[in-house]
Amino acid sequence: MNIGIVGLGLIGGSLGMDLKALGDHYLLGVSRRETTCQKAMEWGIMDEASPNLALLSKADVIFLCTPLAALRPTVNQLVPHLSSATILTDVGSVKASVVNDLATLWPNFVGGHPMAGTAESGLDAAQAELFVDRVYALTPVESTPQASVEVVAGIARSLQARVIHCSPEEHDRAVALISHLPVMVSASLIAACTTNENEDVRSLAQTLASSGFRDTSRVGGGNPELGMMMARYNKDAMVRALSAYRHELDQITQHIEAEDWRELEGILKETQRDRQTFL
Amino acid sequence: MNIGIVGLGLIGGSLGMDLKALGDHYLLGVSRRETTCQKAMEWGIMDEASPNLALLSKADVIFLCTPLAALRPTVNQLVPHLSSATILTDVGSVKASVVNDLATLWPNFVGGHPMAGTAESGLDAAQAELFVDRVYALTPVESTPQASVEVVAGIARSLQARVIHCSPEEHDRAVALISHLPVMVSASLIAACTTNENEDVRSLAQTLASSGFRDTSRVGGGNPELGMMMARYNKDAMVRALSAYRHELDQITQHIEAEDWRELEGILKETQRDRQTFL
Numbered sequence: 001m002n003i004g005i006v007g008l009g010l011i012g013g014s015l016g017m018d019l020k021a022l023g024d025h026y027l028l029g030v031s032r033r034e035t036t037c038q039k040a041m042e043w044g045i046m047d048e049a050s051p052n053l054a055l056l057s058k059a060d061v062i063f064l065c066t067p068l069a070a071l072r073p074t075v076n077q078l079v080p081h082l083s084s085a086t087i088l089t090d091v092g093s094v095k096a097s098v099v100n101d102l103a104t105l106w107p108n109f110v111g112g113h114p115m116a117g118t119a120e121s122g123l124d125a126a127q128a129e130l131f132v133d134r135v136y137a138l139t140p141v142e143s144t145p146q147a148s149v150e151v152v153a154g155i156a157r158s159l160q161a162r163v164i165h166c167s168p169e170e171h172d173r174a175v176a177l178i179s180h181l182p183v184m185v186s187a188s189l190i191a192a193c194t195t196n197e198n199e200d201v202r203s204l205a206q207t208l209a210s211s212g213f214r215d216t217s218r219v220g221g222g223n224p225e226l227g228m229m230m231a232r233y234n235k236d237a238m239v240r241a242l243s244a245y246r247h248e249l250d251q252i253t254q255h256i257e258a259e260d261w262r263e264l265e266g267i268l269k270e271t272q273r274d275r276q277t278f279l
Numbered sequence: 280m281n282i283g284i285v286g287l288g289l290i291g292g293s294l295g296m297d298l299k300a301l302g303d304h305y306l307l308g309v310s311r312r313e314t315t316c317q318k319a320m321e322w323g324i325m326d327e328a329s330p331n332l333a334l335l336s337k338a339d340v341i342f343l344c345t346p347l348a349a350l351r352p353t354v355n356q357l358v359p360h361l362s363s364a365t366i367l368t369d370v371g372s373v374k375a376s377v378v379n380d381l382a383t384l385w386p387n388f389v390g391g392h393p394m395a396g397t398a399e400s401g402l403d404a405a406q407a408e409l410f411v412d413r414v415y416a417l418t419p420v421e422s423t424p425q426a427s428v429e430v431v432a433g434i435a436r437s438l439q440a441r442v443i444h445c446s447p448e449e450h451d452r453a454v455a456l457i458s459h460l461p462v463m464v465s466a467s468l469i470a471a472c473t474t475n476e477n478e479d480v481r482s483l484a485q486t487l488a489s490s491g492f493r494d495t496s497r498v499g500g501g502n503p504e505l506g507m508m509m510a511r512y513n514k515d516a517m518v519r520a521l522s523a524y525r526h527e528l529d530q531i532t533q534h535i536e537a538e539d540w541r542e543l544e545g546i547l548k549e550t551q552r553d554r555q556t557f558l
Contacts, residue, residue, distance in 0.1 A: 185465075221550060222551065270470070272502075
């Protein structure tokens with residue numbers, strides 16, 4: 001199969017590595033930067049690479065691996081080069097707004113979201129087998145051609161990912177809870193600790209900070225643009241998740257203020273048990 | 280030196296292991312359970328062990344390693360067996376209430392808090408070199424004998440811990456921020472995700488949960504009694520930390536609701552930078 005990849009960063013580059021390694025595909029890569037294209041060719045991840053989207057006219061399937069904000073302009077520029085049989089799919093972490101947008105521009109579009117990533121970004125961060133045993137969510141809608149869904153699912157399975165299907169809206173509400181909400185929860189923790197008005201306390205907190213703070217603050221210290229984009233493209237689910245979260249936080253706070261220690265311990269027993277079940 | 284340890288759990292057991300390994304000390308252990316005493320003797324962590332606090336009458340220094348709630352009753356029972364030269368010190372994660380309480384019962388008391396621990400508890404979880412390179416906070420007050428502070432600091436340094444001194448109040452405000460607040464922040468995240476009213480979304484969230492949720496929820500899934508005790512014995516600093524946290528969370532939420540994406544990204548840039556500086 002001729003497989004195109006637009007955006008040769010962590011996800012696009014890793015996808016290319018594994019697809020090329022399968023030996024069955026001809027890989028066509030597009031990156032805005034000529035140097036990235038050359039690197040992808042030198043590393044043997046791509047058979048051809050260019051900053052020019054026209055390269056993808058011979059692709060059967062194209063993975064859109066750009067940031068969320070670049071998806072629509074990319075598809076707009078890509079469409080003149082495509083035959084109607086070309087399948088487009090994306091890897092964005094938000095689905096409803098993306099699917100609504102892109103399926104209008106290109107009916108043969110399959111929304112996708114591989115649950116894989118690292119703290120790094122860019123082609124240098126690409127790694128083999130990034131998708132092995134990871135969930136790969138596909139979010140077809142009524143108008144999505146079933147055959148195209150099968151093609152994308154087949155490619156994802158060939159990377160040893162675990163393919164699941166869900167609606168774009170359910171996907172977005174779920175990732176708002178387990179992926180986007182943690183970023184805001186964690187960022188707020190960093191801000192509360194590092195902006196304390198008492199310099200002695202702030203300095204002491206820094207000295208005493210250990211694994212609890214480190215783990216809880218990790219995702220709040222991640223890529224700011226990505227965090228902002230999650231909220232921007234998943235605003236409704238994000239606001240809903242934040243509201244549910246604040247309700248839980250307020251309950252805990254009220255128990256502490258009222259010295260309802262039994263109630264507080266009851267909640268912490270539930271969260272201990274529920275986390276074990278959940279993970 | 281004759282060193283007593285009351286409470287042979289993770290911290291008491293680990294302390295015993297390293298102090299015994301130094302070869303200079305005679306170790307006296309007290310645990311409520313006879314089987315724990317026997318185990319500590321069999322493992323060679325203690326020279327003598329007993330459920331009877333009278334064993335500690337010959338100790339020069341006694342480490343109180345019980346849960347916070349047991350500290351006061353333990354010291355009350357211990358006092359009749361001690362000579363006034365005996366130094367008492369604790370390892371509790373809260374200091375102001377403990378120091379106020381115990382220094383009244385026993386003037387020769389030095390508040391302490393080694394920043395070490397694991398997710399496990401009990402003697403079986405004890406491990407050698409738990410305190411190496413960890414911060415060991417000592418919180419003397421005006422009435423604390425300076426010579427006793429030096430003795431405890433010397434023992435902590437012999438475990439290769441990094442000894443720091445601070446006031447009990449500053450300690451509590453700092454640990455409220457970086458240790459106790461994360462527990463409540465993280466528990467609220469678990470509750471928000473696992474109690475979502477839509478079963479499909481909840482189930483999908485469970486399927487999609489990966490490292491972001493895992494890390495951010497870790498401390499909220501820890502020991503419920505310990506989490507409750509942190510809040511109970513550090514209530515004022517905890518309430519203050521929760522209030523500061525909620526202010527930060529509300530700001531982020533308001534920017535998302537108002538679609539102030541530049542402001543949101545600005546906050547996330549700050550938290551990314553501040554976390555790097557902080558850790």
